[in-house]
Amino acid sequence: MANGIKDVIGVYGIYNKITGECIYVGSGGLRNRESTHLGLLRHGNHKNKLLQKIYDEIGENNLEDKILEYCDDANKKEVETKYYKSLNPVCCLEEPKDCPRYKENYPKMSAAQRGSRNPNARLTEEDIVQIKIYMRDHTYRDIELAKMYNVSLSHINNIRRGLKWKHVEI
Numbered sequence: 001m002a003n004g005i006k007d008v009i010g011v012y013g014i015y016n017k018i019t020g021e022c023i024y025v026g027s028g029g030l031r032n033r034e035s036t037h038l039g040l041l042r043h044g045n046h047k048n049k050l051l052q053k054i055y056d057e058i059g060e061n062n063l064e065d066k067i068l069e070y071c072d073d074a075n076k077k078e079v080e081t082k083y084y085k086s087l088n089p090v091c092c093l094e095e096p097k098d099c100p101r102y103k104e105n106y107p108k109m110s111a112a113q114r115g116s117r118n119p120n121a122r123l124t125e126e127d128i129v130q131i132k133i134y135m136r137d138h139t140y141r142d143i144e145l146a147k148m149y150n151v152s153l154s155h156i157n158n159i160r161r162g163l164k165w166k167h168v169e170i
Helices: 035-043 049-057 073-087 101-114 126-139 143-147 151-158
Strands: 009-016 023-028 062-070
Touching: 009 049, 009 073, 023 035, 023 049, 023 073, 035 049, 035 062, 049 062, 062 073, 126 143, 126 151, 143 151
Parallel strands: none
Antiparallel strands: 009 023, 009 062
């Protein structure tokens, strides 16, 4: 919330004015969405490489932002998925991670690198069991656990809130 004004949540599309084709569908706060995309595109840094390529080829004046639907933050992904399926934006061809069809299969892939199977993991499932026992029994404060296991306080907080290592139960 900037200047006391609440941002409006919704789903938007970026269209090619020349062909009328939907290039990109996104969701979230709408207030700064256009300027964020344009800033990234102008500097050649947009994460969607196909959108960046089209911008570079046809220019800013031939792209158009359209608000497709206003919605709540809680159901924005559901509404976004509806528009992905109906508009079939070009980004699905270039950036599969932005496409709900990719996200339908993502849980299978993420399970393969969950927990200590992730090459970047600092903790093991056994560590997490012990951490969760310490949390349950209030043996140590979160900051002490973070130091003991050489991880950040936010990582410990995420474990406590069930955002990380939720597959490990005690």
